[in-house]
Amino acid sequence: MTFNEPIFDAHIHVVDTDALDMLVEISESYGVKESLLICHSLGARNYAEKTYPGRFIFAKYFSGAMRFVDGVDTILKEIATLRDEGYHMAKMQSAPVMRGRTAAKPDDLRMDENEMARVFDVMKDEGIPFLLHLSDPDTYYSTRYTDTSVYSSKERDLDELEGVLKRxxxxxxxxxxFGSQPEIYRLDNLARWFDTYPNFNIDTSSARWVSRELSKDPRRAREFFKKYQNRIVFGTDCVTWRPERDYYEGRYLALRLLLETAIKQRPLPFTDTDTVNSGGTFINGLDLPRSVLRKIYWLNAKDFYAEFW
Ligand SMILES: [Zn+2]
Incomplete structure (x- = not known):
């Protein structure tokens, strides 16, 4: 790895503040100077700002279960106080597993329907960008999301996500x-979204999912990065549940190897539970040009969130 300019990690979480200290230290050793920090509590947000002034922009975390359990009015209340609490944006983890946890039916309260539009309209009025996680790897749909009383197909979930962008x-x-679509055969659909909707970018988290899938056809993945180099931001999705040095190091190392090098069939530097019984996960580097790396690592995020500096 030879890239030695600043890196912006546009997707990390703070839960535990001791673990955040470790993550900051390790991310720095991988070149990260600033980050978008998704905060699971106001206390953690305030700690991060005080301890690392100027390092973060802050996203308030919303569990995707909230809309099924507490309803839209509770979300609206939380959005209303977001700015005063010092947050810049909102993040919702609304992977299908949230339907499972709350036993919501496959078509209960879709993100692209009228009830949720009340939330989106307020964010629009207040100029609050939205970081959204709505679908999951193909591997989850074939192994974990098989209960049809709760889950449906990935195609249906992507349709909901596209509905949000469109509406x-x-x-x-x-x-x-990666818009939940780093699987190589899904890149054409993602390209269609980019060409159709100008109002979004994607991040490169998670290190495991994105490294595994893009490594399957590095030539195609490289072309994709070059074509959409203005719409992709670097992000790891490191979550600071507890101080875990190997976990953080593994994520930064994997993504930097993927994006910057031309290595072939290098084992992922940590275990991929999705492939542990089927031969493992290997990185094939995309060897991106420096000008593209500069955008993905820094310029695109600084540009996309320019209003917050
Ligand atoms: Zn995340």
């Missing part, structure tokens, strides 16, 4: 996890 064209979105 709320005046709102700015960061779609987590």
């Amino acid at each position: 709320h064209s005046a709102l700015k979105f960061q779609l987590a996890h």
Whole structure:
């Protein structure tokens, strides 16, 4: 790895503040100077700002279970105080597993329907960008999301996500996890979204999912990065549950190897539970040009969130 300019990690979480200290230290050793920090409590947000002034922009965390359990009015209340609490944006973890946890039916309260539009409209009015995680790896749908009373297909979930982009064209979105479509055969659909909806970017988290899938056809993945180099931001999705040095190091190392190098069949530097029984996960580097790396690592995030500096 030879890239030695600043890196912006546009997707990390703070739960535990001791673990955040470790994550900051390790991320720095991988070149990270600033981050978008998703905060699971106001106390953690305030700690981060006081301890690391100027390092973070702050996203308030919303569990995707909230809309099924507490309803839209509770979300609206939380959005109303977001700015005063010092947050810049909102993040919702609304992976299908949230339906499972709350036994919501496959078509209960879709994100792209009228009830949720009340939330999106307020964010639009207040100029609050939205970081959204709505779907998951193909591997989860074939192994974990098989109960059809709760889950349906990935195609249905992507349709819901596209519905959100289409309906709320005046709102700015960061779609987590490569828009939930790093699987090579899904890149054409993601390209269609980029060409159709100008109001979103995607991040490169998670390190495991994105490294595994893009490594399957590095030539195609490289072309994709070059074509959409203005719409992709670097992000790891490191979550600070507890101080875990190996976990943080593994994520930064994996993504930097993927993006910057031309390595072939290098084992992922940590265990991929999705492939542990089927031969493992290997990184094939995309060897991106420096000008593209500069955008993905820094310029795109600084540009997308320019209003917050
Ligand atoms: Zn996340």
